[in-house]
Amino acid sequence: MDALLIVVIVAALSSVACWVLSLITRDTSWVDRAWSIVPVVYAWIFVAVAFSHGDGSARLVVMGLLATAWGARLTFNFARKGGYTGMEDYRWAILRGRMRHWQFQIFNALFIIAYQMTLLVLITLPAGVAAEHPSALTGWDALFIALFLGFLIGETVADQQQWAFHQRKKAAGGTLSPGFATEGLFRYSRHPNFFFEQAQWWAFYALGATAAVTSGAGVLGGAVNITIIGAVLLSLLFIGSTIFTESITAGKYPAYAEYRRTTSMLVPLPPRRSAAVPQT
Numbered sequence: 001m002d003a004l005l006i007v008v009i010v011a012a013l014s015s016v017a018c019w020v021l022s023l024i025t026r027d028t029s030w031v032d033r034a035w036s037i038v039p040v041v042y043a044w045i046f047v048a049v050a051f052s053h054g055d056g057s058a059r060l061v062v063m064g065l066l067a068t069a070w071g072a073r074l075t076f077n078f079a080r081k082g083g084y085t086g087m088e089d090y091r092w093a094i095l096r097g098r099m100r101h102w103q104f105q106i107f108n109a110l111f112i113i114a115y116q117m118t119l120l121v122l123i124t125l126p127a128g129v130a131a132e133h134p135s136a137l138t139g140w141d142a143l144f145i146a147l148f149l150g151f152l153i154g155e156t157v158a159d160q161q162q163w164a165f166h167q168r169k170k171a172a173g174g175t176l177s178p179g180f181a182t183e184g185l186f187r188y189s190r191h192p193n194f195f196f197e198q199a200q201w202w203a204f205y206a207l208g209a210t211a212a213v214t215s216g217a218g219v220l221g222g223a224v225n226i227t228i229i230g231a232v233l234l235s236l237l238f239i240g241s242t243i244f245t246e247s248i249t250a251g252k253y254p255a256y257a258e259y260r261r262t263t264s265m266l267v268p269l270p271p272r273r274s275a276a277v278p279q280t
Helices: 003-025 030-034 038-052 058-080 090-098 101-122 125-132 139-171 192-214 228-252 256-262
Strands: none
Touching: 003 030, 003 038, 003 101, 003 125, 030 101, 038 058, 038 101, 038 125, 058 125, 058 139, 058 192, 090 101, 090 228, 101 228, 125 192, 139 192, 192 228, 228 256
């Protein structure tokens, strides 16, 4: 069976399961729990089918390993925050309160489930491109692998810094000035973990594009191919999610307005003033 067809079937079954569970439990975070798992499954489906047809390559295996490393890190971080213990993302509860019941259920089915689960398929499609164009690894592959790993390390550091801040905040009784992380990587980006998350999938896309170019494809269809839509839509999702999240944070913490003014939203950049917001 074609690898993409298998991926689509698995994605459809996963989507139905998330939707049914969200209705039964009245908890819309089931896609969040699947987020770090199903892309790994999809990547290895492309690997397994390619090798079963005799079309496997070292590049494709590396892509499977990179997706696995991404998924393992994200699963660990989500688990330690209580993501698998029935805790719903606070943003869904806020949106539920702003909508009528039927409106939220439409939003749940079309965006939370359908859009996001489709997106998780799209970001892994570069592995399908690599499967279609098996060839030896090149210097470009080495560059993009190194970038992926660098972004993975960056996200790991950012998540750890954020985790440490919230642990100190919890130990202080739930209040710690200014109310949000501003040190370490958060001095250069308000959401460095979001930036590195997106960047990894752009590097993943680049690996698939390298496979196509190495096989003789040109700029269009090679370096720039249809699977770029996954990375683009992921970035758009993160931008929209960040704007919504920040609207909530700004309403809770008066100091956030100044932090927003002086610090880049996503891309780590030097702060627009000499020192970060004081943090105790």
